Amino acid sequence: MQDAAVATPSTSARAGMRIGENIRVIGRNLFPFLVVAVIWEIIARLEVFSRRLFPTLEEIFSSLYRLTVAGILPMHAFETVLRLLSGFAIAAVIGVTIGVLMARSRRAEDIFLPLVSILAPIPGLAYAPLFLLWFGLGNFPAVLLVGFVSMFPIIFNSWTGVKAVKEIWVRSAQAMGADDKRLFRYVILPGALPYILTGMRLGLAQAWRVLVAVEMLAAVPWGLGWLIFGAREMLNTDVMMAGILLIGVIGLLLEKLVFEKIERYTVVRWGMITA
Amino acid sequence: MPLIEVDDVSLAYDTPAGRVQGVLGATFNMEESEFLCLVGPSGCGKSTLLNIIAGFLTPTGGEIRIGGKKVSGHGMDRGVVFQDFAQLFPWRTALGNVAFGLEMKGMGKEEREEIALQQLKLVKLEKFANSYPHHLSGGMQQRVAIARALAYNPAVLLMDEPFAALDAMTRDDMQRLLADVWKTTGKTIIYVTHNVAEAVYLADRVIVMTPHPGTVKAEIPIMLPRPRDPLSLEFLEHQKQLLNYLGQGTSKAA
Numbered sequence: 001m002q003d004a005a006v007a008t009p010s011t012s013a014r015a016g017m018r019i020g021e022n023i024r025v026i027g028r029n030l031f032p033f034l035v036v037a038v039i040w041e042i043i044a045r046l047e048v049f050s051r052r053l054f055p056t057l058e059e060i061f062s063s064l065y066r067l068t069v070a071g072i073l074p075m076h077a078f079e080t081v082l083r084l085l086s087g088f089a090i091a092a093v094i095g096v097t098i099g100v101l102m103a104r105s106r107r108a109e110d111i112f113l114p115l116v117s118i119l120a121p122i123p124g125l126a127y128a129p130l131f132l133l134w135f136g137l138g139n140f141p142a143v144l145l146v147g148f149v150s151m152f153p154i155i156f157n158s159w160t161g162v163k164a165v166k167e168i169w170v171r172s173a174q175a176m177g178a179d180d181k182r183l184f185r186y187v188i189l190p191g192a193l194p195y196i197l198t199g200m201r202l203g204l205a206q207a208w209r210v211l212v213a214v215e216m217l218a219a220v221p222w223g224l225g226w227l228i229f230g231a232r233e234m235l236n237t238d239v240m241m242a243g244i245l246l247i248g249v250i251g252l253l254l255e256k257l258v259f260e261k262i263e264r265y266t267v268v269r270w271g272m273i274t275a
Numbered sequence: 276m277p278l279i280e281v282d283d284v285s286l287a288y289d290t291p292a293g294r295v296q297g298v299l300g301a302t303f304n305m306e307e308s309e310f311l312c313l314v315g316p317s318g319c320g321k322s323t324l325l326n327i328i329a330g331f332l333t334p335t336g337g338e339i340r341i342g343g344k345k346v347s348g349h350g351m352d353r354g355v356v357f358q359d360f361a362q363l364f365p366w367r368t369a370l371g372n373v374a375f376g377l378e379m380k381g382m383g384k385e386e387r388e389e390i391a392l393q394q395l396k397l398v399k400l401e402k403f404a405n406s407y408p409h410h411l412s413g414g415m416q417q418r419v420a421i422a423r424a425l426a427y428n429p430a431v432l433l434m435d436e437p438f439a440a441l442d443a444m445t446r447d448d449m450q451r452l453l454a455d456v457w458k459t460t461g462k463t464i465i466y467v468t469h470n471v472a473e474a475v476y477l478a479d480r481v482i483v484m485t486p487h488p489g490t491v492k493a494e495i496p497i498m499l500p501r502p503r504d505p506l507s508l509e510f511l512e513h514q515k516q517l518l519n520y521l522g523q524g525t526s527k528a529a
Contacts, residue, residue, distance in 0.1 A: 168362045171331060175355040176376035176427065186375075190366040270365040271409025 055238040063238040064245065077246055079222035080211065083139060087146025088207050092200060095151040099158025099199070100188075109159075116155050124149030124210035128217055137219040142211065149210045150203035157202070161195025162188055194267045201259050208251055276343060277304035278463055279328075279431060285336035286323055296488030297323045300337070303482055303494060305431075308461045312478035314468055314517060320489020321467045322435055328465065329355050329433050341430060351376065354424030358436040360416045363408040369395060369419045370404040376427030394422035397456055414438075414445040421456065431463040439468070450476055454502065471521070475513045476503050483520045493520050 037057060043049070044056040055063075067073040098116075101108040128145060135141035165188050173187045189196075215225025224243050231239035267273050286298045298320040305311055313321040326332045328339055330349035339346040341353070354376075356362075363372050370391050377387035395401045398418035408416055417437050424432055438446045450473060457464060457477075468474055474481045475497055483493040495516065499509055 166361055168357055168359050169364060172355070172357070172362050172364075172423075173375070173379075175329065175349050175353065176423070177351040177379040178375075179379075182379060186378075187364065190364070193366070266366070270407055272365050 052235050053237055055241065059238045060241045060245070063236075064242040067239065067242060073227075073242065073246060076222050076224050076227045076243070077250060079220070080215065080224045081250065083143050083215075083220075083223065084146060084204075084207055084211050087143045087211065088150055088200075088204055090143070090147035091150040091154055091203055091207065094147070095154025095199065095203065096158045096196060098151075099155040099196075100162050100192075102155070102159045103162030104188075112155070116152060120152035120156065124206060125213050128210075128214050131214075132218060139218075139220060142214050142218045142220060145214050146207045146211045150207035153202035153206060154196070154199040157195045157199025158192065161192030161199070164195060165191035190270075194272050197259065197263055197267065201255070204254060204259075205251075208247075208254075212247060278307045278309075278342060279305040279465075280340040281305075281324075281328070281337075282340065283337035284324065284327060284334045284339060286320075286327060286332060286334050298327070298334070299488040299490050301484075301489075301491050302337075303491060305463060305465070307463055310457055310464045310466065310477055310479045312466045312468060312474035312481045313484060314471060314474045314481055314521070315484035315489075315492075316469060316486060316521065318489070319484040319486040321469075321484050323489065324484075325433055325435050325465060325467045328431075329353055351380070351427055352430045354427070354429035354432045356417070356420045356424050356432070356434045356437045358439050360408075360413050360440065362420055363416055363423070365408050368405050368407055369400060369411065369422075372408070372419055373423045373426045375423060380427060391422070391426055394426045395419070397425070397459065398422045398452065412445075414441055414449055417441070417449065418452065421453070425456075425460065425462065431465060434464065434466045436467055436469070438473070439470070446473075451502075453477065458501070471514050471517045472505060474517065475499075475510055476505060481517060483517060485521070495520075 041057050044051070044054050048054065064073070098108075098112055102112050102116075103109070124145065127148065128141075131141040131145045131148075135144060169187050169191055170183065173183050178186060212225040212228075215223040216229035220226055224247055228240045228243040231237070231243070263273070281301055281303050284298060284301045285296070287294055287296050289295075301320075301324055303311075313324060315321045323332065327334050328346065330346055330353070333347075363369075364375070367375065370388060373391035373394050374387040377390060382390075392401060392404055395404055398421055400415060400418055400422070403411060403415065403419075408419065411419065420437070421432075421434075438449045441449060454477060456462075466474075466477060478497050481495045481497060482491055483495065484490065485492045495513070497513055499507075499513070503510060
């Protein structure tokens with residue numbers, strides 16, 4: 001928008017067209033939300049459920065605003081994201097390491113593959129009670145559980161990705177004098193990157209889901225999961241809705257701002273996947 | 276002493292249908308700066324032989340010597356260009372691909388990029404130095420692959436049907452370009468092809484191979500002056516001679 005304001009007359013027409021195009025795209029994406037909002041509002045106003053249990057949009061957004069300005073919502077969100085990223089960082093490092101090991105060593109594959117195959121399909125939340133019993137309440141079990149659960153898609157995809165690295169790249173690199181160490185760093189890792197990124201994306205989605213749930217159980221003092229759970233006691237459905245909306249927005253931002261950016265800068269730019 | 280000695284090289288491997296003699300007793304020598312073509316139908320062992328010379332396969336009999344030294348495994352005395360366009364690293368620019376071998380040698384960034392740019396000039400792609408492979412056409416990608424294999428100055432360049440997947444017009448351009456590159460660099464080249472006209476256009480000497488088992492059938496020097504005219508009578512005569520050898524080879528196999 002600012003670009004258009006400073007553009008010369010000859011380019012401003014084109015900028016105007018681009019803005020028009022952008023508005024259309026935004027409109028198309030917003031439309032389904034508008035429909036849902038209208039239906040929501042109708043149900044709330046008709047008082048199909050009690051107003052306390054089914055607040056109007058106005059109440060939800062005023063709670064959202066009130067809690068945000070008071071710094072309560074940002075604090076909850078900050079704590080949650082911090083836990084998410086700590087757990088995810090652990091998962092990324094260990095997951096990629098195990099996945100690559102499995103692909104490069106037959107023995108590692110024989111050891112890890114059966115374990116991973118059994119553990120991966122179990123819903124993350126099923127592990128939660130165990131983790132709470134072993135590691136107590138609070139941050140530690142929450143972060144550990146997030147790391148544990150989000151590790152599996154990362155392992156699987158790193159393993160597949162390294163196996164999918166084209167033989168001809170390996171041969172070319174070897175012919176040009178790459179030893180095993182540099183073959184790994186300059187060929188195997190970038191060659192497997194499309195899969196590794198997919199694994200991380202899936203892992204982060206898993207992490208996000210299990211974290212919100214485990215925050216309800218682990219009695220952490222702050223966190224969006226805890227906020228929603230706590231608000232239930234007081235029948236503060238507007239606060240619950242505010243928390244749920246924020247969870248959605250943060251998930252979307254992580255996807256759009258982090259993963260799409262990384263992909264666009266790497267595998268898309270290299271033509272290894274289409275945008 | 277010849278630069279390259281292929282000494283009674285054989286390679287047999289087992290398949291569900293039994294033991295197959297991929298290459299049997301291949302023997303020939305090469306002088307420095309010679310352009311040698313290995314020609315034959317598919318299954319004659321020409322690519323297998325090239326892969327043995329490259330060190331990707333270990334022969335079950337005989338040996339290969341380069342500069343008197345026995346070849347074992349791959350090494351930087353040989354540069355390889357494959358048929359598959361996908362051989363370039365998609366995550367590196369054309370320049371980054373060409374500089375790869377020099378980087379493996381431990382050369383500094385500035386120096387290796389300067390050399391890589393010279394190599395790209397040699398194949399007339401200096402304008403595309405910063406392009407990623409997926410933005411280049413098939414012919415351009417193969418030119419980058421040639422520059423990449425030449426950049427670290429190997430003693431011999433091994434080419435496995437590098438232009439076979441290109442359309443006919445691009446292939447003609449590539450052959451002319453390769454002839455120029457060879458003239459400029461004086462590189463020793465072993466070039467595998469099933470295309471007889473291509474062999475006559477490029478080679479100093481053609482080694483004809485026939486399948487079942489893969490053996491060297493004939494060695495034919497091509498003494499035509501360069502640049503060669505594919506429509507001249509002598510050119511067509513050579514082509515006919517090669518086709519005769521190959522025709523006999525296939526009828527014997529059938």
